[in-house]
Amino acid sequence: MQYQEAKEKFISTWGSLGSLWGINKAMAQIQALLFVSTKPLTTEEIMEELKISRGNTSMNVRQLIDWGIVTKELVPGERKEYFSTEKDVQELARIIAKERSRREIKPVIRTLEEISSIKDDGSENTQELIRQTKALHDLAETADSILEKIVHQKQNWLTKSVLKMFK
Amino acid sequence: MQYQEAKEKFISTWGSLGSLWGINKAMAQIQALLFVSTKPLTTEEIMEELKISRGNTSMNVRQLIDWGIVTKELVPGERKEYFSTEKDVQELARIIAKERSRREIKPVIRTLEEISSIKDDGSENTQELIRQTKALHDLAETADSILEKIVHQKQNWLTKSVLKMFK
DNA sequence: TTAAACTTTCAATATTTTTTGAAAGTTTAA
DNA sequence: TTAAACTTTCAAAAAATATTGAAAGTTTAA
CATH class of the missing domain: 1.10.10.10 (Winged helix-like DNA-binding domain superfamily/Winged helix DNA-binding domain)
Structure with missing residues (x-):
């Protein structure tokens, strides 16, 4: 080639x-x-x-x-x-993570919050909706907060701090 | 509502x-x-x-x-x-991470590998192409290996092991 | 077997998304 | 100023993607 x-x-x-x-x-x-x-x-x-x-x-x-x-x-x-x-891949990854969080993840978190806080009328269906949207909301928040930490991390976060934990 | x-x-x-x-x-x-x-x-x-x-x-x-x-x-x-x-959000996240890695990330890694290993003819353009695809390749590999660890992690990995490090 | 109950397939159609290109807009050098 | 050099806008066209629905396929109960 x-x-x-x-x-x-x-x-x-x-x-x-x-x-x-x-x-x-x-x-x-x-x-x-x-x-x-x-x-x-x-x-x-x-x-x-x-x-x-x-x-x-x-x-x-x-x-x-x-x-x-x-x-x-x-x-x-x-x-x-x-x-x-931007020529630095790490910086590129940080920018993209930040923008996707802002544009997509944060708005969804807000919607899930809104849905999971509807009034519990005691019915099984309502309770399931509340339980499941709450679970998703928590997952999304956790994932987003991890992304946020990464975004604020200094240079080389990927190889140095994160990879160490997983390797 | x-x-x-x-x-x-x-x-x-x-x-x-x-x-x-x-x-x-x-x-x-x-x-x-x-x-x-x-x-x-x-x-x-x-x-x-x-x-x-x-x-x-x-x-x-x-x-x-x-x-x-x-x-x-x-x-x-x-x-x-x-x-x-699947009703468990953590399990859902694991399945999705695994599938996206398999379907999208792994094939891209293979392509980047192929591109970054073209013959270096010494020209500036070729050298830049090699350098940049290599950098992307390394980033993608690292990200994918993290994803892989997550996928093999036991229940509650998110809140327990990962969040602790970042919170 | 047979036929009813159900599922899958896929060519045609509809919808959504992306791209074009020419007109309108902006900037700058003289 | 003016006009050339350049950029942006946006309605129309093209391309890509998703959806329909009816025919073909499959399964099962009798």
Whole structure:
């Protein structure tokens, strides 16, 4: 396997993996492209490499910036915008964990809380609903609090502090 | 909020959350319905509660069985099949973690391994591709090995062993 | 056996999500 | 100012995904 083929394979693998971390294909592919690029890229270059439209590129780069994964680079004397992504995988993982917690886990926790606190009318059905949503709520809270600790951990949390406990 | 409304809210919340753990809406909703039901349900009952077709119900129940989350219950003297889901949230979390690792994380690790081991021709681009896919590969392996430990952990791993370290 | 009761399959259809591209908007150099 | 260079927006189109429903398949009781 040569460079070009390997690069394309990386971009497509990462792209189809987008769903795993909750973003769409183009967004994931743009991130992947920047991740293995040795220099910041322009909208034009991204469009050309990934064969996607200007609008698509613009919207997805904006979303990546929103997530805090991609930053605009200002090249002196250049009019157009250059983009680059966070290159450190640990930092990347931290950002993603934080955003997913904020966007998805926290709202669900709130909903489960609301549901599990309905009035107990004594019926078996109501009691089961309360019991099960409470159990899920507790699990989600615990998982989220672990994620939160990880997010606030300093560099190398994964290999150093966490892995030690499990290995 | 009354029972019926709370139940519907739970099913729809869980359903739209399906993407978080990598399954489709109907599948997640069926699981949610069984999760708060006090007794196993038939295909007919699932269809009626969720207002989905027979085919849809059949296919998604099969997939849930495939995942190991739902089981067929044989009711003596009854011809039709009854379904119920794993009711313990910790066990549920373990099953899901295990399946996602097997279905998604492991294949990606293999691909990253393959890409990161292309021949280094000395060019900057190739070196960056190798370095970055290697870094991702290591992160994915570490995360997966943690997931694996969790999966093999006994009951209550979350609250007992893990939470203690982080709280 | 047979036929009723039930389950599965899958082509067609519907729905949802993503992408396009051209027009509108913005910025900057002169 | 103006106009070229660039970015954003968004309605329409395309692509991907999920759902339906009826026919085919399977199981079981008699």
